[in-house]
Amino acid sequence: MKHALHRILLLQLLTTLGLHALGSEIINGKKVPDNKMQFMASVQNNQNVHICGGFLINEVFVVTAAHCDRSNPTSVVLGTHNLKKVDEKMRYGVKRCKHPSYKKVEEGADIMLLKLSRKARQNKRIKPIPLPKAEIKFKNEQKCQVAGWGSTSDGKSVDELLMVVVPIVDLEACKRIWERRNFTLPENITCAGGYRTKNGFCEGDSGGPLVCNGRAAGVVSYNWNNNCQYPNMPNVYTDLPKYLPWIRKILKKNNC
Template structure:
């Protein structure tokens, strides 16, 4: 598999296990160099507390797990490896759109899009994740989000 796909699968695994893990510390982890993983997002609640991880897929959207919606995310922080050093330019308000089939983690479809309130400003500290190319044609299908009304996601 390609490295980008590995990263996506690892992120999905980590966000799925995050709610079920004992404790909140990283055990035997290593600090990621500042020039790596420039796509990572901190999904945060209204008290600006980290509740989940996510990743930037383009200037408008972050992908995270649908179970993160339980923490009522209101913003994401992009472009930093240190959540103790955040300025207002790094925080983006979000609108949430969970997968319409999501019920709970063990039933699958545990994915959610977060639409940024404004386009992310890409720079040397912030870049979208490189997604693998596919030859599969995907049919466009409307997704219903309660905050947008029937058959619309944005």
């Protein structure tokens, strides 16, 4: 009962703030070819239903958003872009490694590692995405990509992985834009899409990667306004390079 009450209060708070961090919707996206983005992971619950996106960073770990934890992820699916074409060889049980600083989505540190129950062997369908080697100096309007599964802006559910190009929004400008709505963005975030463009994610496309120059640069965290009629407000991502020391520590221990 206590857990349920906390969940209700959190959902009420997100609604009040105009934040929507659940689900997975790519706006104005295109189908991803099978030979692209082989690192994408579908994070699923105990009913084998897609709840969040994620991305493979080595043969043992997938990155996703920490707020996906409340949807009780129990497995990930790798090696397919079509969620109607899943066999049990593609499914991996997971152990959750949520960032210790994460409390709620609007306070940041919205990142979680999922340790796979067995190694994911690389093949033409499965390939980890490289991590950045250090901090990324984004250029304003630099073109990056975001991908995910789920509904589109017309509310139709899709099973094919979709991808869209999103421009980076200058961080200081992004903060000022959000402050006009009386919302202070947390530390260690990146902004891209949703503002001055019709492209972006909706209801978070939670846990999916922001891909810049072929490397994982961010983790989909939240946006503003669940009707997703962009342009409106910049979309918010966890700045993945800021969490490289934590990620490397877990990868070195091979545990959390």
